[in-house]
Amino acid sequence: MEHIYDTIIIGGGPAGLSAGLYAARSKMDTLIIERAAFGGQVATTNEIDNYPGSIENCTGATLSVRMKEQAAEFGALFVSEEVVEVELEGDIKVVKCMRETYKAKTIIITTGAYPRLGGFKNEVELRGKGISYCATCDADFYEGLDIAVLGGGDSAISEAIYLTKFGETVTVIHRRDELRAAKSLQEKAFNNPKIKFIWDTVVEEAKGENGLEGLVLKNIKTGKVSDLKTDGCFVFVGYLPVSELYKGKITMTSRGDIITDEEMKTNIPGVFVAGDIREKLLRQVITAAADGAIAATAAEHYIENKFS
Known part of the structure; x- marks a missing residue:
């Protein structure tokens, strides 16, 4: 039976x-x-x-x-x-x-x-080669290096704070001019000297052949395009x-x-x-x-x- x-x-x-x-x-x-x-x-x-x-x-x-x-x-x-x-x-x-x-x-x-993809050029090609979606999984690969974090919610900011234990700098890139994360997380992030912020900005492209070398950024208000040198990019956009x-x-x-x-x-x-x-x-x-x-x-x- x-x-x-x-x-x-x-x-x-x-x-x-x-x-x-x-x-x-x-x-x-x-x-x-x-x-x-x-x-x-x-x-x-x-x-x-x-x-x-x-x-x-x-x-x-x-x-x-x-x-x-x-x-x-x-x-x-x-x-x-x-x-x-x-x-x-x-x-x-x-x-x-x-x-x-x-x-x-x-x-x-x-x-x-x-995890939702960031939607920028070469994201899939460089996934696992500098592009990541899990700080706990991959943070130790970036000991003493420069790290970018894409997003502005609870996950993005809590993971950015965690990444400061490993990276030399952590740059948060957010498409808005203020974070959506809980106020307690925002306070921790703003008070952390390793964390920098780039506002009103999206990632257009990840650059690099065998590994991530940098990001092409675009300010959505001014249209200005710029380059950010970084060794790793963690995507937390939902x-x-x-x-x-x-x-x-x-x-x-x-x-x-x-x-x-x-x-x-x-x-x-x-x-x-x-x-x-x-x-x-x-x-x-x-x-x-x-x-x-x-x-x-x-x-x-x-x-x-x-x-x-």
């Missing part, structure tokens, strides 16, 4: 691990499927200082490990697999992976988002949802964010969504974890009403 889980959680970041913890703790037969490293984006974050109750000097990696341990302690199972197709309609949902096919009464989608697999099967925005209500319910009964992949105001570890807890609880109530 084939096994049918109470819930299958697709994605092993904070939303998925939180959902797994709450589902397994409620005695639901729970499977979490993750194609890469458990922890998602937060696993590559050096410092977590805005997650309530986190230990001093908490890192994304340590927090992710503990989240997974907690879910496992209550009985959640884990599979490292690539999901290739889903069947969301009907009482029993089907999740087809590269190696196995799994079935469940409910699905919780927590596949998150991925994220796009990992939702391609669900297009045409579930209601989402034109951008690809899946639409839910406050109970994480989608337009398909028995299918819930949590974390950065859903349409929401704030994309942080704390909101992803909250989404996951709500989704698991809503899934439990759905099963009680549907299958009891």
Whole structure:
């Protein structure tokens, strides 16, 4: 007789691990499927200082490990697999992976988002050769060198501050004349002598053959074009949802964010969504974890009403 889980959680970041913890703790037969490293984006974050109750000097990696341990302690199972197709309609949902096919009464989608490209010439060609999207992953390659950071939100500024531990200088390039990051982050950045700012400016081109040698900049107000010599460029201009697999099967925005209500319910009964992949105001570890807890609880109530 084939096994049918109470819930299958697709994605092993904070939303998925939180959902797994709450589902397994409620005695639901729970499977979490993750194609890469458990922890998602937060696993590559050096410092977590805005997650309530986190230990001093908490890192994304340590927090992710503990989240997974907690879910496992209550009985959640884990599979490292690539999901290739889903069947969301009907009482029993089907999740087809590269190696196995799994079935469940409910699905919780927590596949998150991925970095948006800066959109300048030679960006793709020099990716991994001076162009990066993860400071924690690549910062140590730029010890004592000049670094540029593209963006003005929380991610850009927090990563710029982190990069000052490695680089000789960190130049933040922002298309506006003020930052969008939290005021506390702005204050830290403005007070850091290693950080410089170039306002009202976009990157037009990355220069270099076998590695990044500099950037061509354009001031969007004056039209002036200039060169910036830099050894590395970290791009933090937002994220796009990992939702391609669900297009045409579930209601989402034109951008690809899946639409839910406050109970994480989608337009398909028995299918819930949590974390950065859903349409929401704030994309942080704390909101992803909250989404996951709500989704698991809503899934439990759905099963009680549907299958009891």
